[in-house]
Amino acid sequence: xxxxxxxxxxxxxxxxxxxxLLLFHVVLTYAGYRRFDKTLGADDKHFLPxxxxxxxxxxxxxxxEEMVVGRTIDAMARLDYPRDRLEIIVIxxxxxxxxxxxxxxxxxxxxxLKVVTITPPLGAKGKSNALxxxxxxxxxxxxxxxxxxxxxxxxxxxxxxxxILQDEKLGAVVGKFRTRNRDTNLLTRFIxxxxxxxxxxxxxxxxxxxxxxxxxxxxxxxxxxxxxxxxGWNVKALTExxxxxxxxxxxxxxxxxxxxxxxxxxxxxxxxxxxxQRTRWARGNMWVISYYLRNLLxxxxxxxxxxxxxxxxxxxxxxxxxxxxxxIFLLSITGYTHITLxxxxxxxxxxxxxxxxxxxxxxxxxxxxxxxxxxxxxISIMYFTYCQMWLFIVLLSGWLTLKDKITGKGFYWxxxxxxxx
Amino acid sequence: xxWVKSFLAVSAVxxxxxxxxxxxADSPPPKRVLILYEMETDFGEDFPLVDAFNEYLGHFNLxxxxxxxxxxxxxxxSGYQIIFYLGNEKAELSPELLKEMxxxxxxxxxxxxxxxxxxxxxxxxxRDEGLRHFxxxxxxxxxxxxxxxxxxxxxxxxSARVLSSAEDMSGSVPYVWQSGNLWYIGRVNFSEPFIYVxxxxxxxxxxxDHPGGRQVLVRIxxxxxxxxxxxxxxxxxxxxxxxxxxxxxxxxxxxxxGRILTLTDVPELVEVLRQVENTGGCIIxxxxxxxxxxxxxxxxxxxxxxAKDDKPMPGDEGVFVSQRVNSGLNILAGAGxxxxxxxxxxxxxxxxxxxxxxxxFDILLGHxxxxxxxxxxSLSTPYIVRSARAGMLVYPESLGYFDSSxxxxxxxxLTKAEYLTxxxxxxxxxxxxxxFPPGELAKIIKGIKELGYQxxxxxxxxxxxxxxxxxxxxxxxxxxxxxxxxxxxxxITGMRLVFKKWLNSLTALLITVVISFLLIIWTVRRxxxxxxxxxxxxKTHCG
Numbered sequence: 001x002x003x004x005x006x007x008x009x010x011x012x013x014x015x016x017x018x019x020x021l022l023l024f025h026v027v028l029t030y031a032g033y034r035r036f037d038k039t040l041g042a043d044d045k046h047f048l049p050x051x052x053x054x055x056x057x058x059x060x061x062x063x064x065e066e067m068v069v070g071r072t073i074d075a076m077a078r079l080d081y082p083r084d085r086l087e088i089i090v091i092x093x094x095x096x097x098x099x100x101x102x103x104x105x106x107x108x109x110x111x112x113l114k115v116v117t118i119t120p121p122l123g124a125k126g127k128s129n130a131l132x133x134x135x136x137x138x139x140x141x142x143x144x145x146x147x148x149x150x151x152x153x154x155x156x157x158x159x160x161x162x163x164i165l166q167d168e169k170l171g172a173v174v175g176k177f178r179t180r181n182r183d184t185n186l187l188t189r190f191i192x193x194x195x196x197x198x199x200x201x202x203x204x205x206x207x208x209x210x211x212x213x214x215x216x217x218x219x220x221x222x223x224x225x226x227x228x229x230x231x232g233w234n235v236k237a238l239t240e241x242x243x244x245x246x247x248x249x250x251x252x253x254x255x256x257x258x259x260x261x262x263x264x265x266x267x268x269x270x271x272x273x274x275x276x277q278r279t280r281w282a283r284g285n286m287w288v289i290s291y292y293l294r295n296l297l298x299x300x301x302x303x304x305x306x307x308x309x310x311x312x313x314x315x316x317x318x319x320x321x322x323x324x325x326x327x328i329f330l331l332s333i334t335g336y337t338h339i340t341l342x343x344x345x346x347x348x349x350x351x352x353x354x355x356x357x358x359x360x361x362x363x364x365x366x367x368x369x370x371x372x373x374x375x376x377x378x379i380s381i382m383y384f385t386y387c388q389m390w391l392f393i394v395l396l397s398g399w400l401t402l403k404d405k406i407t408g409k410g411f412y413w414x415x416x417x418x419x420x421x
Numbered sequence: 422x423x424w425v426k427s428f429l430a431v432s433a434v435x436x437x438x439x440x441x442x443x444x445x446a447d448s449p450p451p452k453r454v455l456i457l458y459e460m461e462t463d464f465g466e467d468f469p470l471v472d473a474f475n476e477y478l479g480h481f482n483l484x485x486x487x488x489x490x491x492x493x494x495x496x497x498x499s500g501y502q503i504i505f506y507l508g509n510e511k512a513e514l515s516p517e518l519l520k521e522m523x524x525x526x527x528x529x530x531x532x533x534x535x536x537x538x539x540x541x542x543x544x545x546x547x548r549d550e551g552l553r554h555f556x557x558x559x560x561x562x563x564x565x566x567x568x569x570x571x572x573x574x575x576x577x578x579x580s581a582r583v584l585s586s587a588e589d590m591s592g593s594v595p596y597v598w599q600s601g602n603l604w605y606i607g608r609v610n611f612s613e614p615f616i617y618v619x620x621x622x623x624x625x626x627x628x629x630d631h632p633g634g635r636q637v638l639v640r641i642x643x644x645x646x647x648x649x650x651x652x653x654x655x656x657x658x659x660x661x662x663x664x665x666x667x668x669x670x671x672x673x674x675x676x677x678x679g680r681i682l683t684l685t686d687v688p689e690l691v692e693v694l695r696q697v698e699n700t701g702g703c704i705i706x707x708x709x710x711x712x713x714x715x716x717x718x719x720x721x722x723x724x725x726x727x728a729k730d731d732k733p734m735p736g737d738e739g740v741f742v743s744q745r746v747n748s749g750l751n752i753l754a755g756a757g758x759x760x761x762x763x764x765x766x767x768x769x770x771x772x773x774x775x776x777x778x779x780x781x782f783d784i785l786l787g788h789x790x791x792x793x794x795x796x797x798x799s800l801s802t803p804y805i806v807r808s809a810r811a812g813m814l815v816y817p818e819s820l821g822y823f824d825s826s827x828x829x830x831x832x833x834x835l836t837k838a839e840y841l842t843x844x845x846x847x848x849x850x851x852x853x854x855x856x857f858p859p860g861e862l863a864k865i866i867k868g869i870k871e872l873g874y875q876x877x878x879x880x881x882x883x884x885x886x887x888x889x890x891x892x893x894x895x896x897x898x899x900x901x902x903x904x905x906x907x908x909x910x911x912x913i914t915g916m917r918l919v920f921k922k923w924l925n926s927l928t929a930l931l932i933t934v935v936i937s938f939l940l941i942i943w944t945v946r947r948x949x950x951x952x953x954x955x956x957x958x959x960k961t962h963c964g
Contacts, residue, residue, distance in 0.1 A: 004916055004917065012916075012920055019927060023930075026934050029938070030937075033941055033945075036945075341917055341920055341921070343920065343921045343924035343925070344924060344925065344928050345924075347928055348924060348927065348928055348931070351928065351931040351932065351935060352931070354931075354935050355931060355934060355935055355938070358935060358938035358939060358942065359938060361942060362938055362941055362942055362945070365942055365945045365946060366945065371942075371945070371946060
């Protein structure tokens, strides 16, 4: 009888996809809260007392990290773990600054600090390559990875070891990372909130519901024998942590998230640094998704294959739906087009905004000192500012990937710039 | 002292910015003019000449008053920029009056008694030949035919500047001429096309040369709930294909066998009407049922006039009009249609009716009924006027309608349109009933286009429409609608209904979720001990 226009159909499908994802995140929020509730109860007594500490090798890839590496090494030295069962391996990958000097000085202080120096042609091939070299030189039964700017808490490694010993089906355990330079500027405030939101909702939620956790590049422990069996890190992957996650699940193991093992890291303070970092992540994840999406049916682990689908949905479907609905909105207020549909659109928009604010506020409220009024205010402006940048990042990443495919260029590593904080 | 300099500089810049804006914001004040007349109507007739003339003055930035000459007292004419003397009767004008008329900055003398003025001015070259019959008027090199029963005064000065002449077989005499502060018009008769000459010359007389541009409104007429949607769609498609804006006069309810059928009962027709705005069209509210108890057939009947006895509707007309307007507008709003202007059925409305209508609409289409004595006493102007009678802005209609029973209907329409080109900023309207073949309308539109007419898009007019439930305001093409009536009062079926229901469920779900989130936040914050915290002092990590 009454025909719907093409714009109507575009609007309906974009609304459906957007809300599908948003409601899924609501479910993850409930699951994240459940996880918070359950794990908070655990204190030192609930952890298994370790009588036989396994040998652990900490791998820290470093390229031109003179600003932060000294302090990082000091933090590693302070870890509450038997010194003779712990080796700290820093892979000095083609540094041209004072990194080598600083490391040499630290070696005089700390006998269990090993420095593996690689230079081209062996070096300068990215983080995966550096880690593989570190792995070769290591003796530990368990490998823990830290970024060069991280300062883990004293019990962090101990907690990771305790967790992975509890369950032999665990291939890896991922800890929590916090923002050390949270108060520097508005950008770092945004990032601080975003990292808490990601970990307490996406990580904790998926972990609680599906047993799915993604390795986030730092503060994680992984079984050495597993690593060797699956061939170490993939030097072709821009985001080597996501890629490793897939292979661990494929091999039959699982990964869990442990909020008790905490590390503090430095986040980008300048917008251009942030853009480079996020573009690398987006491109890397897109690569992982497209690689595994093609072979989706060949993946044995149904959980990880559905996780791939979830990521694909986010980057592709959700992204395009947001672009489409934003475009329809802009065109309709300028009068170029209109939808002939009826519904409480304004109310839904208000509710979506409220949903975002309260969902995000829940995730920050789990951490002491973060459930503040000022964070609430920052969350309410994030919606229109920081969150919209995601669209730009995905567009830029898509464009760069396409460009490289056409020109046949490979990727190359961007290392995130550090500051002294 | 540099801060003083910078302060002065900043204030100078601010003044430069603010001053031109505020200067531009003031428009020139209206000119005060007076219509000094012998009689309101011609002897023995009902047509209100003075009021009709006043309507024409509504095209200009004037503040007009009227005064019957027999009531004049010395000093009454002071303070007016223009005195229009409507001498539609022979009379003796006193020397004081003549002197006071002469003292006016501008004096426009129409028809009788000019000889007395000529004597006062001691014009040597003045000739008065009295009433004569002519065959045409010559104006701007165009010959406009005169109907035989409009005699014209032949009185002129040979030294005058002639703007228009009256012609017959033997020659021509000045019809409108100017000498000093005097304009003379040999005859004002409101039939068309005769009046076009005076209508255009009023621009010179009132000192307002409006930029030229003739325009026409295409109006698709008498759409009511019984209209077959396909037929209407065919006409709309034809107009849209010609890329011409148009208007659709919609009657929101029809009286069918004692029952009222409204637009909400015919969603297919509403669907077509909703596309009007997307294809360059706008909606006109054409009454409520286009009928009343005295003339009960919708589409044919009068609504705001007792056509049986040719008099105003009984009882409180204000209440009657507002009820009808509100009912009609509610139905339109319920169908998601928002009218721009109002067109009373048969253009018939009383003075009191207009007063009430002007509270709801800014724009009136068509003719203005000039007298409560009969609906036949109406006026159509060749351009847009702010009507003193109706209290609204009137977009006039003077090209009539397409009549299939008349063989040369289209030629007649185009001929009228051609005569109208004499008026520099003419505005008119052609209305076309939806049940005629759309091809005929296409022919009319093409013909009018060739005459250099632009087509009126009422969506870009500034207006406001108000009823008890709905308010529509449009400024500079941007429209704002505030209504208590949501368009879904009409039947929404199929996918739209499904989608709407889904959105309602989503809303309910979201409200529940948001409340649950607030509960979680409250629960978490309530227990101040149960947070994740740094077991060691964070400061030690910042080295």
